[in-house]
Amino acid sequence: xxxxxxxxxxxxxxxxxxxxxxxxxxxxxxxxxxxxxxxxxxxxxxxxxxxxxxxxxxxxxxxxxxxxxxxxxxxxxxxxxxxxxxxxxxxxxxxxxxxxxxxxxxxxxxxxxxxxxxxxxxxxxxxxxxxxxxxxxxxxxxxxxxxxxxxxxxxxxxxxxxxxxxxxxxxxxxxxxxxxxxxxxxxxxxxxxxxxxxxxxxxxxxxxxxxxxxxxxxxxxxxxxxxxxxxxxxxxxxxxxxxxxxxxxxxxxxxxxxxxxxxxxxxxxxxxxxxxxxxxxxxxxxxxxxxxxxxxxxxxxxxxxxxxxxxxxxxxxxxxxxxxxxxxxxxxxxxxxxxxxxxxxxxxxxxxxxxxxxxxxxxxxxxxxxxxxxxxxxxxxxxxxxxxxxxxxxxxxxxxxxxxxxxxxxxxxxxxxxxxxxxxxxxxxxxxxxxxxxxxxxxxxxxxxxxxxxxxxxxxxxxxxxxxxxxxxxxxxxxxxxxxxxxxxxxxxxxxxxxxxxxxxxxxxxxxxxxxxxxxxxxxxxxxxxxxxxxxxxxxxxxxxxxxxxxxxxxxxxxxxxxxxxxxxxxxxxxxxxxxxxxxxxxxxxxxxxxxxxxxxxxxxxxxxxxxxxxxxxxxxxxxxxxxxxxxxxxxxxxxxxxxxxxxxxxxxxxxxxxxxxxxxxxxxxxxxxxxxxxxxxxxxxxxxxxxxxxxxxxxxxxxxxxxxxxxxxxxxxxxxxxxxxxxxxxxxxxxxxxx
Numbered sequence: 215x216x217x218x219x220x221x222x223x224x225x226x227x228x229x230x231x232x233x234x235x236x237x238x239x240x241x242x243x244x245x246x247x248x249x250x251x252x253x254x255x256x257x258x259x260x261x262x263x264x265x266x267x268x269x270x271x272x273x274x275x276x277x278x279x280x281x282x283x284x285x286x287x288x289x290x291x292x293x294x295x296x297x298x299x300x301x302x303x304x305x306x307x308x309x310x311x312x313x314x315x316x317x318x319x320x321x322x323x324x325x326x327x328x329x330x331x332x333x334x335x336x337x338x339x340x341x342x343x344x345x346x347x348x349x350x351x352x353x354x355x356x357x358x359x360x361x362x363x364x365x366x367x368x369x370x371x372x373x374x375x376x377x378x379x380x381x382x383x384x385x386x387x388x389x390x391x392x393x394x395x396x397x398x399x400x401x402x403x404x405x406x407x408x409x410x411x412x413x414x415x416x417x418x419x420x421x422x423x424x425x426x427x428x429x430x431x432x433x434x435x436x437x438x439x440x441x442x443x444x445x446x447x448x449x450x451x452x453x454x455x456x457x458x459x460x461x462x463x464x465x466x467x468x469x470x471x472x473x474x475x476x477x478x479x480x481x482x483x484x485x486x487x488x489x490x491x492x493x494x495x496x497x498x499x500x501x502x503x504x505x506x507x508x509x510x511x512x513x514x515x516x517x518x519x520x521x522x523x524x525x526x527x528x529x530x531x532x533x534x535x536x537x538x539x540x541x542x543x544x545x546x547x548x549x550x551x552x553x554x555x556x557x558x559x560x561x562x563x564x565x566x567x568x569x570x571x572x573x574x575x576x577x578x579x580x581x582x583x584x585x586x587x588x589x590x591x592x593x594x595x596x597x598x599x600x601x602x603x604x605x606x607x608x609x610x611x612x613x614x615x616x617x618x619x620x621x622x623x624x625x626x627x628x629x630x631x632x633x634x635x636x637x638x639x640x641x642x643x644x645x646x647x648x649x650x651x652x653x654x655x656x657x658x659x660x661x662x663x664x665x666x667x668x669x670x671x672x673x674x675x676x677x678x679x680x681x682x683x684x685x686x687x688x689x690x691x692x693x694x695x696x697x698x699x700x701x702x703x704x705x706x707x708x709x710x711x712x713x714x715x716x717x718x719x720x721x722x723x724x725x726x727x728x729x730x731x732x733x734x735x736x737x738x739x740x741x742x743x744x745x746x747x748x749x750x751x752x753x754x755x756x757x758x759x760x761x762x763x764x765x766x767x768x769x770x771x772x773x774x775x776x777x778x779x780x781x782x783x784x785x786x787x788x789x790x791x792x793x794x795x796x797x798x799x800x801x802x803x804x805x806x807x808x809x810x811x812x813x814x815x816x817x818x819x820x821x822x823x824x825x826x827x828x829x830x831x832x833x834x835x836x837x838x839x840x841x842x843x844x845x846x847x848x849x850x851x852x853x854x855x856x857x858x859x860x861x862x863x864x865x866x867x868x869x870x871x872x873x874x875x876x877x878x879x880x881x882x883x884x885x886x887x888x889x890x891x892x893x894x895x896x897x898x899x900x901x902x903x904x905x906x907x908x909x910x911x912x913x914x915x916x917x918x919x920x921x922x923x924x925x926x927x928x929x930x931x932x933x934x935x936x937x938x939x940x941x942x943x944x945x946x947x948x949x950x951x952x953x954x
Contacts (some may be wrong), residue, residue, distance in 0.1 A: 221251050223265045224273070229286035231260055235936065236285075237615075238565060240390055247271055257616055261868055263313050277888050283785075284386075319727060335428040338375065342421050345372035350414060369413040377404060377420035385443070396423075396606045399572070403602040407924060415924035419603055422928040449517060452483035455527070465517070465534040476526040482519045485537045488512060488529030493524035556639060556899055560614050571605035571914065578918060593920065600917035603927035604910055606935075614899055619893030620945030629878040630888045631862065637874040640857045641892035645837035646829045647787055647885065648822075648851075651794035651804060652690065653844040654861060655882060656769045660694035660751065664766035668743070671762045680765060683721045683728040686711050691753060692719075694767055711909070716795045716818040718753070729756040734816065749799040769800075774883040783888035785820045785893075788837075789829070793822045795847070822851040842877075842885055859885060895945050902938040909934050 231240065237255040240262060244253035249270025251500065254263045264276055277287060349368035373379075377400070384397040400423050407416035454461045455473040465483040468474060472491070476482050482495070494506040497519050506522055509515055517537035579598035583591040618635035625632050632638055649655050665673040681699035684692035685708055696703070711721040717738060718731015729739055736743050736754050743754065743761040751769055755762040779790055792813040794801050801815035814825050822841075829839045841848070841855035849872045852858030860873035861880040870876050877884040913930040916922035922930075 221265050221267050223263060224276070225263045227259060227260055227279060227288050228255070228262045228794060229260075229288040231255060231262070231285060236661075239283060242565070243283055245272045247275065247279060251277075256619075260645070275525045325816050332428070332432055333422075339421070339424055339428065341425070342372045342376040342417070345375070346417050346421060347370075349417065365413065369417050370408075372417045373404065373413075373630050375421055376417070376424045377401075380420065380423070398418050399568070401601050403599045403924075406595060408601045410595055410840065412596065412924065419924055419928050422932045426933060429939065444531070449481040449483035452475070453480075466536075468530055468534065470530055470533060472530045474528050474530060474743035476515075476521045476528060478521055478523055478525065480521055482515050482517055482521060482526075482528070484517050484528075484530045484534055485514065485532040486530045487514050488526055489529050490527035491524045493526055494522045496520040496522055548893055555636065556614065556903070560903065568605050571601055574602035574914075575599070597917055597920050599913060600924055600927040604913045604917060604930050605926060606611070606931050614902065615901060615941075615944055616939060617895060617899040617942035620898075620942055621891055624945055625888060625891045628884070628891070630884055630891070631876040631878065632888070632892075633874050633876075637857060638895050640838045641840070641875065642896040643836060643838040644787060644816070644840045644857060644889055645833040646789040646791070647782060647840045647842065648791045648793050648826055648829060648855070649810070649882065650822075650841075650843035650848050651792055651796055651801065652769060652844055653880075655792060655808060656804060658690045658769065658844075660690050660767045660769050662694055662765055663768045665763070666745070666766065667759055667763035668745070669763070671757075676755055676763050676765065679723060679728055679757055679762065680730050680753060682707060682723050683711075683730050683755075686721075687713065687719060689768075691751065691767055695753065695765065715747065726758050729759075730754070732795075732816075732918070747799065748797075749803070751796060751800050771804060771808055772882060774881055778882035778886060779808050779810060781883060782889070785886055785889055787889070789832070791825075791829070793817055793825050793841075793851075796906060819847045819850050822848070823854045826851050826855050840885070842882065844880070859888070891945075898941055898945050902941055905941075906934050906938055 228240070231237065240255040241253045244264060246249050249267040250267040251267070252263075253265075255261075262280075266276065280287060319548055343477065345368050349365060349372060349676070380397045380400050387397065400420065404416040404419050407413070407419065449465050451462050452465045452468050453475040454463045454468055455475055460475060468484055474483065474486065478493070488509060488511050490511065492508070492510045494508050495515055497516075503908055509526075514531065517534065524577075575598040578601060579591075579595045582589045582594045615635075618638060621638050622632050622635065632641070634711050652658050662677070667673055667676050677695070677699050680695050681701075682703050684695050685703050686707045687693075707724050709722045711719065713719050714731065714735065717735040718729065721728050721730075729735060729741065730753055732752065733748075733754060734754065735741075739759070741756045741759060741761050743756075745754070745764055748764060748766065751767040754765065754766065754767045782790055789811050792805050792808070794804075794813070794815055795817050796815060798815040801813050806811035814821070817825065826839060826841055832861045833839055838856035840857040840859055841851050842859040842861070843852055844861035848860075852860060852872045857875060858873040859875045859877060860870045862870055862876040862878045873897040875888055877888075909930050913922050913927060917927060919939065937947075
């Protein structure tokens with residue numbers, strides 16, 4: 215068996231990728247190269263993500279392929295991660311042939327995002343429109359002299375002004391063997407119209423195509439500006455405290471444990487614990503919540519928050535690359551590489567649709583005059599030109615990624631990070647949701663409310679043994695016990711500390727064995743006790759194998775948890791269940807208060823996976839199951855669910871890395887909001903698909919029958935494209951409309 219090589223994922227900004235055919239052309243060319251596992255281009259963001267085997271292909275070969283297609287790499291490449299992919303053997307440089315030409319104009323449209331100027335394009339359109347009106351006047355006034363110099367001079371000037379870029383690009387692409395893009399189709403259609411003396415139609419088609427291209431580029435530019443706005447939350451500098459005073463440094467230069475100063479009005483540059491100062495912070499960049507939050511000494515603040523009032527001194531707890539804001543930026547920028555099946559389907563459809571319609575138009579132009587007596591060649595050529603104009607899939611292909619990006623961007627503004635459009639589709643189809651309990655539906659803030667000793671132990675002794683034994687644990691229950699004890703602890707007294715998953719801990723304290731955990735731990739270790747059915751969250755203790763009693767701890771549901779459950783049911787989610795490792799009694803109490811449909815208690819991590827697998831069998835082929843959790847023990851079940859959702863504010867890094875969706879506020883009500891955004895996005899995407907396909911199919915039939923004119927064909931292409939793009943932009947406004 216051959217070992218699978220480690221694949222590297224690179225992400226880059228591609229100069230000149232500003233139209234749907236660019237996206238398809240780049241992906242198709244790169245996927246022909248041996249060693250490329252996946253290539254995902256996104257015209258909405260201008261980004262390209264490539265996963266490749268460095269043993270079969272190097273970066274230079276990928277760059278040369280892009281350059282040969284007429285594109286440039288305008289930002290440094292970023293290595294994201296490695297993954298295991300199947301191995302294949304072939305020459306690493308097969309596939310992309312052509313000149314290494316750096317000219318942006320060779321790829322497709324005549325201007326990239328960086329060069330796009332709405333004012334310049336508007337002025338050009340105005341000039342062409344004026345010439346078009348003037349030409350129409352000449353055509354009517356000189357209708358008895360159809361080949362007049364004035365008519366041709368005006369119309370041809372207008373045609374060249376509006377279509378020169380399209381014509382030159384089409385010519386260059388044909389020389390490279392790249393046909394069937396919109397430039398080729400528009401060139402053939404309009405030159406054919408001129409050949410049969412349909413000058414107004416030729417100019418009109420090119421003019422409206424120019425208008426459509428301008429609006430399309432404006433939409434792409436707007437979507438890229440939306441990304442830039444999201445990325446502006448990135449902190450630029452940090453005030454590092456040193457022996458020589460305050461030094462302004464890059465956040466990347468700050469290490470864990472360093473002290474930094476955050477002044478009023480500044481962005482918090484790194485995650486850290488407050489050592490000095492109290493303040494209010496604006497968390498909207500991370501959570502979408504506009505209400506400032508008060509923070510005090512001992513609390514944690516996250517990179518990207520804005521300090522509004524007091525001066526804060528922080529001890530850095532995470533490197534910048536691991537901070538909350540870096541995680542958000544990475545998720546937002548990389549989301550477009552995980553394409554939904556709808557996007558992939560439309561790309562495949564467009565690759566086949568255009569050549570088929572071109573072949574059909576050729577048949578319409580050539581066959582009827584041969585086989586139908588009295589058929590006019592000019593008439594059938596005109597009908598064929600109508601089909602060529604209709605065959606452009608631009609609006610369909612561009613509106614789909616714009617729609618998905620709008621959904622991802624709108625969700626991000628609300629503090630919901632979706633890692634790819636494929637997960638938006640899955641969210642829209644969710645029929646069942648399983649929630650973890652502690653920290654997800656409940657606050658995860660435990661308080662000791664009762665200590666019940668047994669066998670001669672006192673309450674103080676029991677609390678002391680438990681607190682010292684739990685000194686090394688980060689679990690919320692352990693933290694509550696230490697807080698209740700409230701005295702300094704010498705951690706060196708603890709040896710042989712071990713966490714027993716889903717049971718508790720075992721440690722030696724002052725050379726005495728201490729067991730602290732749930733009832734299962736007592737049974738597992740065969741500790742004799744008679745308090746199995748205590749209602750509530752309970753920590754049982756045994757010292758030197760002798761039962762010492764139990765500590766009762768309370769954890770209340772989050773304020774919005776019940777409303778979150780009700781919102782999900784109102785959305786038509788058929789089943790909402792709670793899965794927890796806590797006791798049956800505690801789980802039953804919380805489940806009853808929150809009105810969930812079902813619950814399972816005393817579950818190990820593998821039991822939660824099994825419970826989700828049972829749910830998967832109940833939702834049918836088209837339904838999806840989501841799991842919402844926050845702890846490191848939730849990572850396996852988050853990975854198993856169709857949609858894994860992690861609480862990002864307090865959630866563990868393992869859960870966040872594994873999840874498909876991250877909720878930055880730790881608010882369960884965001885789950886319903888995420889599903890609403892996903893369904894809205896899904897609906898708009900399919901509205902666009904339906905609109906484009908129905909209109910184009912109708913005009914293909916009308917064109918063959920000779921009913922549709924070139925003017926109407928232009929509307930079928932450009933008009934539908936504009937409507938689809940405008941419809942897609944509605945998703946981007948979702949976050950603002952919701953008040954985010």
